Amino acid sequence: MTQMSMLSMSGVRKTYSTGVVEVEALRGIDLEIENGEYLAIMGPSGSGKSTLMHIIGCLDVPTAGSYRLDGTDVSKMSEKQLAEIRNQKIGFVFQQFNLLASLTALRNVELPLVYAGVPASERKERAMAALAKVGLAQRVQHRPGELSGGQQQRVSVARALVTDPALILADEPTGALDSHSTREILDLFQELNDSGRTIVVITHEAEVGEEAKHLVHIYDGLLREASPAAVTGARR
Numbered sequence: 001m002t003q004m005s006m007l008s009m010s011g012v013r014k015t016y017s018t019g020v021v022e023v024e025a026l027r028g029i030d031l032e033i034e035n036g037e038y039l040a041i042m043g044p045s046g047s048g049k050s051t052l053m054h055i056i057g058c059l060d061v062p063t064a065g066s067y068r069l070d071g072t073d074v075s076k077m078s079e080k081q082l083a084e085i086r087n088q089k090i091g092f093v094f095q096q097f098n099l100l101a102s103l104t105a106l107r108n109v110e111l112p113l114v115y116a117g118v119p120a121s122e123r124k125e126r127a128m129a130a131l132a133k134v135g136l137a138q139r140v141q142h143r144p145g146e147l148s149g150g151q152q153q154r155v156s157v158a159r160a161l162v163t164d165p166a167l168i169l170a171d172e173p174t175g176a177l178d179s180h181s182t183r184e185i186l187d188l189f190q191e192l193n194d195s196g197r198t199i200v201v202i203t204h205e206a207e208v209g210e211e212a213k214h215l216v217h218i219y220d221g222l223l224r225e226a227s228p229a230a231v232t233g234a235r236r
Contacts, residue, residue: 005068006167006198007033007056012065014051014221025051027221029065033200033214038193040201040212041223048221050171053202057090057169058082070166087116091160093170097152099144099159105131106140109159116163130158134188150181157188161197168192170201174208186211 012029015022025048033039043049054060055067058074061082067075070089074082086092099108109127118126131140134154144152153173160168170189174182186208193199193213201208209215217224 005032006035006037006070007031007200008066008068009055010066012055012062012067014048014055014060015063025221026055026062029221029223031216031223033198036193036196036198038189038199038201038213040203040209040215041218042203042206042209042215043218044204047218049202049204049218051221052218053169053171056200057092057171058085087112087163089166091163091165091168093153093156093160093168093173095172095175097144097149097156097176099152099155101144104141104143105136105147105155105158108144108155109162112159112163126162127158130162131155133161134158148181149177150184153177153181153185154188157185157192161192166198168197168199170199172203172205173201174203174205182207 009029009031012026012031013024014026015024029052041049041052051060055062058069058077059082061067061077062075065075066073069085072085072089074085077085100111103111106124106127109130110123113123113126128137128140131137134157136151136154136158139147139151144155147155157168174185177185189199189201190211199212201212203209
């Protein structure tokens with residue numbers, strides 16, 4: 001692993017056993033992501049991209065191979081250890097936002113800090129700063145039902161940012177959005193990456209994948225490098 005690597009995978013395999021049948025979802029993944037990178041991983045349903053997302057996000061461990069995240073070997077960690085790594089190093093952005101409808105934007109963004117035991121005054125200050133960073137300083141007291149889909153996803157991005165994670169991992173982040181809101185979120189990711197954030201996006205949408213600095217495809221549990229011409233986003 002190079003000194004600047006945020007994420008390094010070597011020979012990662014994942015096999016699921018269902019009775020007497022074994023399914024090899026990942027068949028030898030080698031992947032290196034430097035600090036400050038913006039990577040998109042594209043693949044159709046059944047390609048292995050969800051399995052790869054779970055391993056990158058420390059929601060699962062590989063059957064074989066090695067995985068280091070921000071210098072820490074997470075390949076064989078227990079569920080408790082993985083939970084600690086997730087809380088410390090990864091900010092998640094999901095397709096369905098996963099916001100609590102009864103809480104304001106501010107309170108939703110504060111939640112990871114509540115779980116981390118951060119004092120109330122510091123929680124509010126950090127959550128306000130995160131919401132301002134995503135352009136929602138004037139919407140902090142609004143509940144999810146009072147926000148557009150794009151604004152709700154911005155709240156979820158602010159929630160991912162509030163713990164100052166090493167990696168932002170976004171799983172189909174525009175899948176529930178219209179074209180205008182999709183553009184807003186993609187522009188936000190570009191801004192965050194410009195400020196030095198490491199971002200990995202899992203997607204099946206070409207428009208989303210082509211926005212990244214670096215694009216790879218996954219088919220049948222194997223990664224394939226995209227041709228340079230395929231990466232046509234604003235960062236090229």
